Amino acid sequence: MQQSQSQPPFPWEDDTKAFTKAYAESLDAQDTLAHFRGQFIIPTKHDLTRKTIVPKDEEPPSPLCTYLCGNSLGLQPKATQTYVNRFLQTWATKGVLGHFTPHEDELTPPFVDVDDMASKLMAPVVGALASEVAVMDTLTTNLHLLMASFYRPQVGGRYKIVMEGKAFPSDHFAVESQIMHHNLPPAEAMVLIEPDDLEHPILSTEKIISVIDEHAEETALILLPAIQYYTGQYFDIARITAHAHSKQIPIGWDCAHAVGNVELKLHDWDVDFAAWCNYKYMNSGPGAMGGLFVHERHGFVDVDVNENGNGGSGSMGRLSYRPRLAGWWGGDKKTRFIMDNRFLPCPGAAGYQLSNPSVLDISAVIASLQVFNAATMPALRQKSIKLTAYMEHLLLNSPSDKQTIFSVNSADSKLFTILTPSNPLERGSQLSILVRPYLLQGVYARLVASGIVVDERKPNVIRVAAVPLYNSFMDVWEFCREFLEACAEAERENQGKTG
Numbered sequence: 001m002q003q004s005q006s007q008p009p010f011p012w013e014d015d016t017k018a019f020t021k022a023y024a025e026s027l028d029a030q031d032t033l034a035h036f037r038g039q040f041i042i043p044t045k046h047d048l049t050r051k052t053i054v055p056k057d058e059e060p061p062s063p064l065c066t067y068l069c070g071n072s073l074g075l076q077p078k079a080t081q082t083y084v085n086r087f088l089q090t091w092a093t094k095g096v097l098g099h100f101t102p103h104e105d106e107l108t109p110p111f112v113d114v115d116d117m118a119s120k121l122m123a124p125v126v127g128a129l130a131s132e133v134a135v136m137d138t139l140t141t142n143l144h145l146l147m148a149s150f151y152r153p154q155v156g157g158r159y160k161i162v163m164e165g166k167a168f169p170s171d172h173f174a175v176e177s178q179i180m181h182h183n184l185p186p187a188e189a190m191v192l193i194e195p196d197d198l199e200h201p202i203l204s205t206e207k208i209i210s211v212i213d214e215h216a217e218e219t220a221l222i223l224l225p226a227i228q229y230y231t232g233q234y235f236d237i238a239r240i241t242a243h244a245h246s247k248q249i250p251i252g253w254d255c256a257h258a259v260g261n262v263e264l265k266l267h268d269w270d271v272d273f274a275a276w277c278n279y280k281y282m283n284s285g286p287g288a289m290g291g292l293f294v295h296e297r298h299g300f301v302d303v304d305v306n307e308n309g310n311g312g313s314g315s316m317g318r319l320s321y322r323p324r325l326a327g328w329w330g331g332d333k334k335t336r337f338i339m340d341n342r343f344l345p346c347p348g349a350a351g352y353q354l355s356n357p358s359v360l361d362i363s364a365v366i367a368s369l370q371v372f373n374a375a376t377m378p379a380l381r382q383k384s385i386k387l388t389a390y391m392e393h394l395l396l397n398s399p400s401d402k403q404t405i406f407s408v409n410s411a412d413s414k415l416f417t418i419l420t421p422s423n424p425l426e427r428g429s430q431l432s433i434l435v436r437p438y439l440l441q442g443v444y445a446r447l448v449a450s451g452i453v454v455d456e457r458k459p460n461v462i463r464v465a466a467v468p469l470y471n472s473f474m475d476v477w478e479f480c481r482e483f484l485e486a487c488a489e490a491e492r493e494n495q496g497k498t499g
């Protein structure tokens with residue numbers, strides 16, 4: 001179970017030097033993953049403010065920005081250009097031969113097999129068998145494809161979908177439209193789990209379980225986020241999945257904010273299905289191809305060969321697999337190019353593919369996956385827990401002692417609170433900081449002016465994520481110092497206005 005372990009105390013908890021720059025530097029010096037930062041392109045402060053993308057003239061050197069926004073869009077790995085350029089060269093020099101012909105200097109296999117390479121590399125990142133993962137399409141599309149397969153409402157039987165009331169809007173729209181697609185009324189069929197406290201919208205596992213229990217007899221599907229996009233809360237996937245199954249309800253997880261962020265074990269947790277995007281912590285570029293997981297017990301394809309030796313949908317009744325929306329790329333590789341209109345799905349998640357993948361796009365995903373596999377999720381998670389706990393410590397315990405540079409006593413000021421659970425095992429990299437509503441504009445503007453990239457959610461939340469592949473403890477220290485100063489300055493300005 002992901003949240004039953006306890007976390008040892010962090011070394012900075014009793015150390016007054018924790019607020020000094022030297023202390024942050026010492027944490028970086030001990031970081032065994034620090035070299036991965038060099039594998040990413042980190043924009044300079046000047047890059048962020050220049051009116052053009054390409055510099056027009058020779059520019060004086062500029063310091064790197066402090067990029068803490070991997071929860072929204074991850075930075076570009078240096079390998080991406082290499083992989084994308086090699087693909088472009090393959091296409092340019094080989095044309096259609098690139099589909100099937102291997103080459104001595106290829107970085108990815110021929111185009112027809114590139115998706116296999118991606119799923120093999122993706123599997124350890126989400127804790128799955130390679131056959132349970134497909135790198136394909138985009139998140140909302142994949143949610144629809146999966147719901148088309150797993151949401152099978154019965155007339156007079158189970159028809160409801162349980163989800164959270166504060167879900168990312170695209171998930172809400174996807175569920176609502178699936179329900180309407182079956183000619184059912186969303187007002188009745190959509191069960192929305194609402195937080196007890198709207199100001200502090202954390203959902204306890206008990207609350208989720210109680211809503212599931214209340215609707216269990218009528219529920220056909222549950223869809224939840226592994227990590228909530230707004231609060232950064234990491235749900236207890238293992239326990240909630242087991243509970244759903246005890247009520248015979250299939251459950252799917254939106255892993256947009258969890259993939260590449262926390263150590264998922266989708267197979268072991270017996271999750272029915274999951275989907276994610278690859279542009280946040282997965283660093284594959286805006287709108288990059290996403291991924292999906294289908295547990296192996298749902299991915300079977302039983303072919304009972306008939307007397308004439310034929311399988312496939314041409315011999316209906318002899319082929320059994322979970323129903324889905326189909327396209328040729330989900331068809332078994334041995335028969336895919338026979339073009340005989342008999343759909344024989346590939347076993348596993350690959351059988352959910354519809355179209356041949358964009359090799360341009362998947363090249364970027366593969367480049368990023370190579371970095372993840374070199375670093376490994378267990379090691380990344382260990383560093384992530386430390387980075388985020390250090391940030392929380394600096395934000396919440398800053399003394400007013402001037403020597404430390406942190407001139408604001410955050411504990412007294414109460415200019416902000418952290419929405420994200422304080423238990424490191426109930427969150428990933430992201431901290432969602434709720435500031436007093438009148439402070440957001442000023443605080444955010446000062447962070448931008450200081451070259452610190454975070455993400456604001458109006459009316460008053462700043463989401464900040466220190467990601468272990470490219471962020472340092474110094475990034476965290478810089479952010480905290482600037483954020484606390486920015487809060488104090490915005491408060492002084494506000495008092496000046498009102499006083």
Ligand SMILES: Cc1ncc(COP(=O)(O)O)c(C=O)c1O
Nearest residue numbers: 138139140168170171229256277
């Ligand atoms: C939780 C969640 N669900 C769905 C989406 C929509 O993703 P896409 O535009 O890739 O379909 C996002 C995008 O950020 C998200 O964070």
